[in-house]
Ligand SMILES: Nc1ncnc2c1ncn2[C@@H]1O[C@H](COP(=O)(O)OP(=O)(O)OP(=O)(O)O)[C@@H](O)[C@H]1O
């Protein structure tokens with residue numbers, strides 16, 4: 447059986463596991479993200495002796511994914527203390543001589559969903575994570591989208607909700623999508639964490655306003671066949687119908703596809719891989735690297 451090492455490298459915690467070709471996770475551990483030396487060392491120790499055939503890493507970013515770049519495999523300009531310009535992929539390469547897949551955490555999750563989850567069989571999808579930050583993974587024409595760097599859709603600028611005077615809290619842009627709608631923005635705007643706010647609280651209509659606006663824009667820009675919404679904030683299930691309604695309101699009939707007009711409940715969905723979406727995504731990167739390597 448093929449054994450694929452998977453690393454979900456998050457800014458808060460690292461999750462490592464072993465996955466199969468079918469996307470089943472047979473073992474996993476998790477530890478808090480501390481300094482890079484200690485944390486990467488823990489990941490290496492976990493995989494030692496486990497006989498993995500490939501390793502996939504879905505990482506918090508920004509990261510360098512341009513093949514041939516001198517800093518390929520690095521976490522680059524993150525504000526997370528100690529982690530800027532860290533050669534995460536290289537540290538693993540020095541220990542394990544197996545094919546390695548490397549991408550952002552959200553691109554990984556999009557690939558995992560396209561391989562085994564809610565977008566299985568489709569050639570395109572978007573994966574949003576709404577947590578401490580907002581990230582948007584982009585899978586299009588059967589592959590993950592790379593370019594100048596990688597997509598950074600969480601930092602686009604939304605139109606403001608008419609009743610919302612919150613300044614926003616992105617250190618780079620203030621009131622970008624992440625600054626207005628990630629978990630810490632909800633907490634700062636309302637003085638309470640998201641899970642403490644009741645389902646009928648006005649916070650959720652405002653949250654759906656920003657996310658629905660972003661998704662409508664992304665539908666126009668990328669034409670994804672599925673939109674998958676994960677991350678801690680999306681545990682608030684009441685957001686799904688509110689967001690779907692906002693997407694329809696923004697598109698206003700302009701995109702007349704059946705998926706949006708008749709079946710938006712099946713178009714904007716939670717991860718098919720549930721809480722495992724991040725780790726399965728990393729395994730999908732490892733599997734893709736293995737298949738690439740063996741032709
Ligand atoms: N059930 C919940 N309801 C509302 N908000 C939640 C819930 N669970 C977590 N959050 C919020 O989500 C944020 C944490 O996000 P998440 O649980 O996805 O972890 P994370 O991995 O740190 O996030 P990221 O993927 O951005 O690194 C916090 O701001 C928290 O208040």
Ligand SMILES: [Zn+2]
Nearest residue numbers: 601616619622
């Ligand atoms: Zn921003």
